[in-house]
Amino acid sequence: MAVMQSQDDRQLDDQQALERHALVMTVWMPLGFVAFLLFGHGYRVLDGWFVGAAIAVLLAAFAGHVIVNWVYRTLFSGRELALGLVAYVVALLAFLLSLLFGAEGAEALFLPIGLGFVTLAAAVIFYLVTHLGLRRSFEAFDVIRDFRPRGPGSSARR
């Protein structure tokens, strides 16, 4: 995660970090709200198209975030990654638990929601691999490496 935060991309000063954060919020706030409306309605009336549209809007917001990164020449910050991962995992768990307990919505919308999860994950992986390369993408999530003891004889680079 720390790798993502401070790659070869430039460091932002306080002001630029604020501006970037405000722009990220500007992208996610409206599109997230529209996705919420679409998903809420789709789940209520069990219409897969609305759920699919909500996922598409989320993907558009993700693309917007990538554009923000490109504009400011940065990567995702540690907090953004953490928030994204937590949100993704919580949503995934909620979906799996709903399936486990036989919630009507989750079963009826298994295909669009499941595809949505796969698509979102694929979009993130695609971005990481194309932007960082395979090795650095893996290192970004290599938690074991972060806990490896470091000493004068250690071969760990970080």
Added chain:
Amino acid sequence: MTALLIAVLGFFFAYQIYIASLTARRRQQAEDYLDAGLALPGWCFVFAGTGVVLAGLGLFDHYLLAALFRFQYNHLALGLVLAALGGVLVQKRLWLAARVTGLKTLGELLAAYYGSTALRVLLLILLLLFTLPFAAQSLARLGLLIETATQGALTETSAVWATAFFLFLGGVIGGWRATIFIVAGLSLLLLALIAFTGGIGSLTFGWLATMGEEVPTLPGVLQRDIPGVIQYSAGLGKEATAGGIWTTTAILSAGLALVGIVLSPGFAFLAITTSRGRGFAFGQVWMTAGLGVGILLIATPLIGAGLALADPEALAKGSVSYGALLRAFTDVDSLFAAGLVVMLAASLQILVAFFAQSGASLFVIEILGRFVLPGMTPQDRRLAARISLAVIYLALALMAGFAAVPVEILAAMTLALSVQLLPAVLGLCWVPWISRGAVMTGLIFGSLLVIFTEPFGLIVFEGLFLELPWGRWPLTIHSAAWGLAFNFAACLLVSIFTLRAPDRAGRDRLHEIFRQHHRQASFSPAMRGAMWSLILLWAFFALGPGAILGNWFFSEPLFSEPVALLGLPSLWVWQIAFWLIGVFVVWWLAYQARLSILSEEATLRLNLDGEAPPFVPSRPKLFSTFLERVAKRQD
């Protein structure tokens, strides 16, 4: 619905306070509170500028008028392309002039450039109109909307005060920079929700399918046609028009009024406080003229039809409101109704937050800091801006709650008065021979014409003296165009006599800097001719008399006998076609002619100190010359 709406609106208020707190916590100079250190990032102008222009159209009324007048009124959205063109013509030069002279506001620039305190006073009156009645009108509509949406669970007054409080909180914590961040977020929300509402209505209620059909409208109104080039009517309130009021002349002249948004002191302040003039071209071309106008042109007839179909009885009586449509949406899903309310609320909040905050900053910079308490430290100025903001929001809430009629009357003429600045701003940006006398004469004539073709002047004059033979917008010409015609005529006439006036040298200094350091792209004469011809042709066919061809051009083409079965009204297709051509025109000017692209960094080079000291009695030069001559003859 009420709980959902409160939760959603509460979420957006929380977002605003979060952004404001983050901004306030960053290390910054005290003066940044007023002007963001003249370093707003370019994307702020891109999003916030678009949102303010779109909201300035008055979206709350826009959809209601679309229900009443359908496609003839929808044509007005093309007027926003005109507003984008206006922005292309002046914003970069205003930004350059501000950087070159070290001045921060439109009022300071015009007053210093023309050496006129009277011009500064006129601009302050205009600022007051935008800050109070114009913003209060939006706040009042927001209160009404929330009361309607919650079916009275939240009263209009409580909604007005709650909104004013939360918007004030965001502004008082974060200042100009935070307000623009917030407005930028609301602008994107607005765009997304306009598209969402139009799309959902089409999917759920089949609005798109009604586009080729007749739906209920105001009785006697032509649904899919513009009712002529001009109508010789005495004006609204005096004489009815046949087939609707939105003739091509009304559309063009109302489109001119929309240029008033980009010439307003607040919008100019947004442009001037943008860092290195970034984002002008992108904002004007792709966001305002492109995405903004496109979404509006396509979604407005859909939403208008939805309003009409939801309550045809009320429409037959000549009134329309959001209540029935909200109920129809709630029956399907309260989330959709929340989406509609948030879309309208976002457009209204943009206007309130933007004009209140710019009003507070400009009041401190132009009046308190300059004339009343010139020795204030930056911390004092920040405190003064916060106190001003509190007073402004208090006044806004009081006006929105208790003075609805005066607010409506004053707000109605604000944009038309604002566009009267066009000759003055064009003079500053491009035309050095426009003199102070010319600008002042034009402004006085223009403003009088606006006042006497709007309810304010008509009510006051008819109340005090006698009945006037004309009403609002006589000959279906908007007050903005009446004013501009007389304004330009007077301005040009006076300029002829002041071509070699001694104050010309001062104005030439600024234009010399423009010529030496910030030249525009040089085109061959043929290319330049083609460019201006295209603009005039576009204006003629998109908004001017040529737009009448749109009534049948795509359904009964001139070049073939059979009637084309489009399934869509010819006028709508015409509007969309000329929107696309309009985007091309704006792109050409902004990018190819480089009217919105900065080629060189602007540095402080000029001290414009031509303004006469305020409150010092002085004789007009005309009188002095006259007296001198008379005195000589007596000798």
